[in-house]
Amino acid sequence: MDPASAIGLIVNIQTLLLSTYNVGQDILNAKDEIRKLAIELSALKASLEPIHLVYNFSSHEKDCKDALSILETSNLSSAESKAMLRLTEDTLTDLSNRLQTGSNQSKKAWQKITWHFEKAEFSSLLERLERAKTWFVLAATTDNVTLAREAYEGIRNIDRMLQSREQRNSELDNIQLQNNVRDWLASRDTEDCYRQSLDRYQPGTCGWFLDGVFQEWICGKDHPGLWLKAKPGFGKTTLIAAAIDQARKLSETSATKIAVIFWFCSFTEQSVHNSQNILTSMIYQLCCLKPSLFVELDRLHPQQKGPLSTLNKNRLSSQDLLKLFVLLVSGVDLVLLVVDALNESENSNELVETFNDISRTCSNVRFLISSTDSAAMDADSSKIRIVTTDTSTNVTDIDLYIQSWLSTQGKRLKIPADIKGEILTNIRRNSNGVTVRTIQDMQNALRRLPRSLEEYYDSALSHILEQDCSLARNMLLWLSHARRALYFEELCEAVALPEGRAFDESMRLLRPNDLLEICTSFVNYDPRSNTITLAHSSVFRFLLRARTIGHSREKFDLGWNSAEYAVARYCLSYMMLPEFAVGYVVKDQFLARRKAWPLLRYIGRTLWEHLHNIDTSGPIQPLLLQFLNSHRLSRGGNFGAWVQACNPGMLENKLMDTTPLYWAAREGYLSLVRILLSSGGKKDLECPSGRFASTPLHVASWAGHTEVVQELLLAGASPKETNSSGLSGLYMTRIMGHRDIEQLLEEAIRKSRFGSG
Incomplete structure (x- = not known):
């Protein structure tokens, strides 16, 4: 054993004892921990004292001889002894770093009121110190080399176990921190939307953009922004998903690591797509791509006691979030910020300005956005390159899609080669740049393929059978005005609700899957999430136009105000059902109620949003007051049942008082x-x-x-x-x-x- 190394440890221990004493003067709630730490450090120092005596031989000759005798033993001169010294030195270095006082005032103040260790890691530290002390005592007092080596291996095994436990605890802490950050930011999951859009991508298509414009932009420096404008039905969302996928693959092979963060706007939740929600989501995505940023985000709030989840998102304005985003992206090589369907946001101009602000401040951030070609939004041409499309832009893509369809479905249907050629020619000529994905009637498609989405939707409406029109209208009504994607069982119950009449079990659908057949051209069902939405934003706009073209549209004309009013009335009528008149119920009964009445979950969360969009002083007021005044009944009546649906975890006494x-x-x-x-x-x-x-x-x-x-x-x-x-x-x-x-x-x-x- 090198005596100098051991003496260096003794000096470190003396310094640590002084630091421990100083820390103990400031922290009032850790006296017991301070005492235990001082005892273990003193014991470890004592176990190293025999080595220290070597350097004091002038005044302690007898002790020096004893010490030299000890150092010459095989135990303290072994490789295990050197390894044990290194292990002990690492432990003391870690302890020293933890006991250091912060350099800035806020950190100093924070450390004065908080103990530096979690309970589990402090116990681990004490165990390490105690094991090191035991080994040095054992090594110095026995001549049995085998016993010393066994002791060393035992201590190493214990140390490995402690490190493994610390690693597991650290992983759990990281997961908890990520969950806290996500809850605090109220971040929305965008990965599912991206995956669904990418699933629709036809390999080989979109080359005009992905291999041309996109590559030039992502590798260039002229314009930080790229704006793709195209007509409805062009396939922008699928193209954007393919661009995200390509950027992710590029990041895996490039020396420059690219953080790709994105947001998909939707016509069903226009008010949600504001700069605050988009920035919170992108901050969370950025942290997921670079986990060290979670710790950085936690460090930015040292004044807060408790987890980040105790913070309220309302404390951070869009400007605060923008500053936070700018701070976090400074540690990333290149950030690609992608927003699809910007025109579906009520705050589109605000978002464009936010992106411009980011690009002016952060040279490592680029943003890609898409919108319809008619979107009227301000754009700085010096910052944003605008890419427009026409009917010839994606002709090759349409050919590839049709050929793929003919090679699969055409083979199954045994379509002759000459008919396949005619189909390809006619669809190419009449598609008008829009990717039509459904061919229900081959002969009609050849003779009169709709030349626009407007004609296509009109034609689809005309094919709905008379006996299905009422069901189809209710279905389109709910999907057009729902505040989120509806679960399939929710929609099945919603469309069966009679207007102005009581609802009973006999009105439920016998074959719910019929809904998917009735409006197949207008809806999209996702079996993975069991949700159903309108197939495209163009369907939404088509249904809400006030004018009427032909007899087919009259039965489905959904004027905005009347439709909002109808949905709000349906929601109130549903909550006034006798089933809910008994008010809030115990947990088991509530779970059974929500299962038996699927629409309750949706109305519980969105009733106020529907009421916000109508004039409640009009004809709906009597029904509304009847619902609200029911809170004076036993257990809150119908209103109490709704409050419980809105807040399933609320305690009974809180439900009673609301x-x-x-x-x-x-x-x-x-x-x-x-x-x-x-x-x-x-x-x-x-x-x-x-x-x-x-x-x-x-x-x-x-x-x-x-x-x-x-x-x-x-x-x-x-x-x-x-x-x-x-x-x-x-x-x-x-x-x-x-x-x-x-x-x-x-x-x-x-x-x-x-x-x-």
């Missing part, structure tokens, strides 16, 4: 707040509701609904009320940064004090 005024205030539904206040709802002004027993004014203040706060204050709501955590509305408003509401509450508090004086 009022309609609370929900209207929470959602910022001003017109409904006024209706409730004018119809006897003032008695619920100070009624605590929800998970945190908040008053309507408290929850409206927290959510930032200024007009609702004004209305509640005018009605006499107290600005001083606190929730079950003892937090006032004014305090929460300050935390959330709602300055205008803060001023309203401060003024109301001043007035109440003046009046009481």
